[in-house]
Amino acid sequence: SSELTQDPAVSVALGQTVRITCQGDSLRSYYASWYQQKPGQAPVLVIYGKNNRPSGIPDRFSGSSSGNTASLTITGAQAEDEADYYCNSRDSSGNHLEVFGTGTKVTVL
């Protein structure tokens, strides 16, 4: 089955821009979705598809993809953006199997 690899941790100064990456073979065929998870809470979908935000997600969150790498960018990071972020896509087999990334801890300084 597929694997999705993320950097374990990144930090960003308040108001600056941070990009979180997700690498895996499945991303050559399928878009990544991105989830934000704060301590003790369930994950929340923030980006899906080519670059779509669910209702209520701030427009400082954006997504992009190239080759086997998907990226989540937070432009103008806020204190409340400090959280764990996970990518997810369909498995490269395409048989309705899903895979999650290893997760990235974002710290806002």
Place this chain on the structure above:
Amino acid sequence: QLQLQESGPGLVKPSETLSLTCTVSGGSISSSSYYWGWIRQPPGKGLEWIGSIYYSGSTYYNPSLKSRVTISVDTSKNQFSLKLSSVTAADTAVYYCARLWQQLADDAFDIWGQGTMVTVSS
């Protein structure tokens, strides 16, 4: 608005079967647009997809868990369920149910339950 709620025992003995139910409210589990999934998260670790089900009963499982997992759906109760057999301490985790939207090249778990902690211990 659609909500999902997990329920089931919080403590399971080693070698026994973990059983959880997810109740869907505010919408129908029989919607043709969605699948329904289980995801777990061991303490301090990342998310792991366990499996998904369509309202018709078609199931898809994580290959690493497939031999121990059964997911079923009860459309009359608007519920779907997870059974994980022969559990060990490694199965201790928060278990989430979620709605899965799958299109051509685009998947997303767009609505999640709050999660339920299951501990495997004697």
